[in-house]
Amino acid sequence: MKFCSSCVLPETFPGIEFDKEGVCNYCRHTLVPDKNKKQEYIKKFENLLDDVRGKYDYDVIMAYSGGKDSTYTMYQLADKYNLNILALTFDNGFISKKAMENIVHMSDICGATSLIIRPSFRKMKKIFKIAAVEDLYNTKTLDRASSICTTCIGHVKSLVLKTALEKNIPLAAYGWSPGQAPIASAIMKTSPRLQTFTHKTVRDPILENCRELSTYFLSDDDLKIEKEKWPINIHPLAFMDYDEKEIIKFLKILGWEEPKDTDPNSSNCTLNALANYLHRKKFNFHPYAWEMAGIIRSGSMKREDGLIKTTQEEDLKMVYYAARMIDISID
Amino acid sequence: METVQEVITNFIKENFIMGRSEINLAPDQSLLESGIIDSTGVLELVMFIEEKYSVTIDDEELIPENLDGINNIVNFLKNKGIN
Numbered sequence: 001m002k003f004c005s006s007c008v009l010p011e012t013f014p015g016i017e018f019d020k021e022g023v024c025n026y027c028r029h030t031l032v033p034d035k036n037k038k039q040e041y042i043k044k045f046e047n048l049l050d051d052v053r054g055k056y057d058y059d060v061i062m063a064y065s066g067g068k069d070s071t072y073t074m075y076q077l078a079d080k081y082n083l084n085i086l087a088l089t090f091d092n093g094f095i096s097k098k099a100m101e102n103i104v105h106m107s108d109i110c111g112a113t114s115l116i117i118r119p120s121f122r123k124m125k126k127i128f129k130i131a132a133v134e135d136l137y138n139t140k141t142l143d144r145a146s147s148i149c150t151t152c153i154g155h156v157k158s159l160v161l162k163t164a165l166e167k168n169i170p171l172a173a174y175g176w177s178p179g180q181a182p183i184a185s186a187i188m189k190t191s192p193r194l195q196t197f198t199h200k201t202v203r204d205p206i207l208e209n210c211r212e213l214s215t216y217f218l219s220d221d222d223l224k225i226e227k228e229k230w231p232i233n234i235h236p237l238a239f240m241d242y243d244e245k246e247i248i249k250f251l252k253i254l255g256w257e258e259p260k261d262t263d264p265n266s267s268n269c270t271l272n273a274l275a276n277y278l279h280r281k282k283f284n285f286h287p288y289a290w291e292m293a294g295i296i297r298s299g300s301m302k303r304e305d306g307l308i309k310t311t312q313e314e315d316l317k318m319v320y321y322a323a324r325m326i327d328i329s330i331d
Numbered sequence: 332m333e334t335v336q337e338v339i340t341n342f343i344k345e346n347f348i349m350g351r352s353e354i355n356l357a358p359d360q361s362l363l364e365s366g367i368i369d370s371t372g373v374l375e376l377v378m379f380i381e382e383k384y385s386v387t388i389d390d391e392e393l394i395p396e397n398l399d400g401i402n403n404i405v406n407f408l409k410n411k412g413i414n
Contacts, residue, residue, distance in 0.1 A: 014349075015349030017349070025349050029345050029349075138364075139366040140347060140367060140372060141366075141369040141370075144371065185375070188374065191390040193393035193394060194390070194393045200363050201363060201370045
C-alpha cells in the first residue's frame, strides 16, 4: 500500500492524488495554522472566557468521554482558566471500566459536576447494528470517521447542545484533536438554523432508523429557542500545544490511567476496534487516517507514529466481543 | 478575474471533491445530499464565504436554499450585492 510521503493518507483514500515527491493533494491544499494564528485564537478565547466566567450556573459544558483529549481539555479549562464545568458523558454501553473510573476521578480533580447519560442498551444496540451493516451516512462524513463513531458523536453533539440550552450554559467544549476539526471552527457560535441545515447528515439518518432515540436529539421546540441563547462551541486543542504522548504522561501524574481494553486509537471505548475493523474492510482505509494526517500536518505527531496507528490490525478479541454485543456476525 | 461561481466551484473542488473523478459537480446539485460535504464541511464553506467576500451570514440565512448548491450560493451572494 502506498502512503503520502508527508502524512499518512493511503492511496485508497477517496480523491487522493500524489505528486512526483509522493505528497498527496490533501497535504498540498491544507493550510496549517502557524503560531500567530494560534496566538490570535488564544487571545480571542481568553477574552471570551473573561466575558462569561462566573455569570451563569456553569461556565461551560464539556463533552467528556473520559479519553485523553477530553480529559486534558477539561483539565485546562478548570485549572488554567478557572471555569465551572458541567462534564457530560454519553455512555454508549461500551465505555471501558477504567475510563469510567477516570471520568469520576478527573471530574473530581477538575471540580466538575459529572452528568452521565446512558440510553438503554437495547436502543444503542439497535442503532449500532444498523450503523455497522448499512449505509447510513454520506460518503464525505465517512472520510473522517467510521459509521459507528459518527453515530455516537452525533448523539454527543446533540446532547451537549440540548443540555446547554436547557441549563443556559454559554460555552460547549470538545476535546477535538488538531486533526479532527479545523482551527477556523475552534470558537464558533452555534445556531438553530445551522443545526437544522446539518441535520440531514447525521441526525436524520439515525432517527429515520431508530425513532426511539429522538429524546437525545434536538426537538422542534429546541430549535425554536432564540439564537442569542445558543452556546458558543469551543475546541481549544486546535490552538493549544498538542502532543499525544506528553498529554498522556501529564494526565498519568494526575491519576488518569490508560485503559488496556481499548484499541490504540481510543482511550475510552471498547466498541472502537469493531468500528475500525468494519470501516477498513468496507472502504480499505483506516477511519482515523484523516485525523492522524491532520495531527501530523500540524506538527503534533511523528509520521511514523501515525502510520503505526493507522495500519495496525485490530485485536480480534475486541472485534468479536463488540460484534457479539451488537449482535452482528464477522466473516 | 474569477467569477463568484468559479471561486465557489474551485473551493468545493479543491477542498471537498479533490481527485474524486466519480463526482460530477453540477451547479444545481445539493452538496449535502450528494455526499460532497458533511456537517464540518458546511462550517468550512460558511467560513470561507464570510472571509472571502467579507460578509456576515446571519442565522436566518443559514438555510439550504442559500447554501446547499453552487447556484444557491451564487444567487445568495448576488442578493448581498456580490457578483
